[in-house]
Amino acid sequence: MKTLYEVMDGSSGDEEKLRKAGEILKAGGLVAFPTETVYGLGGDALNPASSRKIYAAKGRPSDNPLIVHICRLCDLDRIAWDTDKRAALVARAFWPGPLTMILNKKDVVPMETTGGLSTVAVRFPSHPVAQRMIDAAGGFVAAPSANTSGKPSPTSARYVAEDMDGKIDMILDGGDVGIGLESTILDLTEKDPMILRPGYVTQEMLEEVLGKVLVDRTILDASSAQRPKAPGMKYRHYAPKGELAIVEGEPERVTERINALCRQAAQEGKKTGVIAVDETASRYLADSVKSVGSREDEEAIAHSLYRILREFDDEGIEVMYSEAFSSHGMGQAIMNRLLKAAGHHVIRV
Ligand code: TXA
Numbered sequence: 001m002k003t004l005y006e007v008m009d010g011s012s013g014d015e016e017k018l019r020k021a022g023e024i025l026k027a028g029g030l031v032a033f034p035t036e037t038v039y040g041l042g043g044d045a046l047n048p049a050s051s052r053k054i055y056a057a058k059g060r061p062s063d064n065p066l067i068v069h070i071c072r073l074c075d076l077d078r079i080a081w082d083t084d085k086r087a088a089l090v091a092r093a094f095w096p097g098p099l100t101m102i103l104n105k106k107d108v109v110p111m112e113t114t115g116g117l118s119t120v121a122v123r124f125p126s127h128p129v130a131q132r133m134i135d136a137a138g139g140f141v142a143a144p145s146a147n148t149s150g151k152p153s154p155t156s157a158r159y160v161a162e163d164m165d166g167k168i169d170m171i172l173d174g175g176d177v178g179i180g181l182e183s184t185i186l187d188l189t190e191k192d193p194m195i196l197r198p199g200y201v202t203q204e205m206l207e208e209v210l211g212k213v214l215v216d217r218t219i220l221d222a223s224s225a226q227r228p229k230a231p232g233m234k235y236r237h238y239a240p241k242g243e244l245a246i247v248e249g250e251p252e253r254v255t256e257r258i259n260a261l262c263r264q265a266a267q268e269g270k271k272t273g274v275i276a277v278d279e280t281a282s283r284y285l286a287d288s289v290k291s292v293g294s295r296e297d298e299e300a301i302a303h304s305l306y307r308i309l310r311e312f313d314d315e316g317i318e319v320m321y322s323e324a325f326s327s328h329g330m331g332q333a334i335m336n337r338l339l340k341a342a343g344h345h346v347i348r349v
């Protein structure tokens with residue numbers, strides 16, 4: 001299949017590209033598009049055949065449900081039951097934006113889209129290209145992140161093309177995304193609201209609106225015997241091709257240990273990489289040292305993490321070490337993705 005690649009440049013030509021994307025989606029095809037979190041791989045959420053195509057293009061297990069993206073608040077109750085109005089409160093506070101709600105689904109949403117579940121994940125993204133494309137497609141677009149299953153989510157169209165070229169109908173290039181990590185997922189189907197995947201919208205922010213909000217224990221804890229409630233969170237994820245470990249402890253000892261580990265790997269003939277921060281990057285000796293930004297700036301860290309993991313892949317780095325980051329606020333999302341990328345391999349010094 002030839003994949004059309006269209007750059008959204010803010011000119012009047014964008015309208016025609018969006019109209020075409022809408023037609024492809026309505027006809028059951030797949031279009032990758034930018035959102036404020038990561039690029040999505042879109043298909044008509046109400047068409048079971050489209051959802052099957054999404055699973056095939058990503059190589060994703062079909063028990064891992066998709067998020068339905070909407071572009072109007074009033075469309076929420078066409079696809080989901082909101083029994084106690086918590087959804088309305090959350091929507092008013094965080095939509096459009098990087099927040100996904102799990103609600104009980106209505107019959108129009110096919111089981112293919114929800115991976116066989118009777119609940120549905122819904123998100124109203126704030127990115128203008130996403131909103132206009134969803135509108136052109138008829139209002140309901142199922143979209144996982146636009147990466148091959150298991151790889152880091154794409155933060156620019158270039159990475160979408162790397163994974164999806166030849167497998168989907170169209171890529172809309174809207175430049176680099178703003179946030180860089182996937183949306184927060186909030187389950188509202190139980191008595192107590194629970195975060196199933198941390199993101200830009202933090203537990204503290206949600207508690208201001210809802211009161212007590214729980215966090216799925218499996219998010220930062222590999223030893224938990226529980227199964228994560230979001231089926232996708234159980235898979236190895238966000239992972240680079242090389243081997244990644246996180247080194248945690250007092251800063252000077254971390255630097256020392258990472259340098260020793262890199263020396264050892266280099267002696268074994270392996271190409272090494274280090275994920276550092278601006279404050280420490282100059283202290284490392286490795287084939288490739290990358291800073292995610294200042295340790296104080298969580299938004300910068302979130303923004304660069306997936307790009308850096310993909311750059312290490314491109315450079316053929318075989319062994320990588322990362323410093324650990326704070327796990328408060330947005331740091332919870334950063335450490336959750338980093339731990340998964342590392343398969344929970346943490347070295348404490
Ligand atoms: O930021 C995002 O959310 C991006 C952009 C494209 O919107 N999308 C995204 O989708 O990250 P995906 O498919 O890569 O991740 C969706 C996650 C998976 O872990 C899946 O298991 C979970 O949401 N999920 C979807 N529906 C669910 C449901 N009904 N119950 C529990 N978890 C659900």
Ligand code: MG
Pocket residue numbers: 144145153
């Ligand atoms: Mg994903």
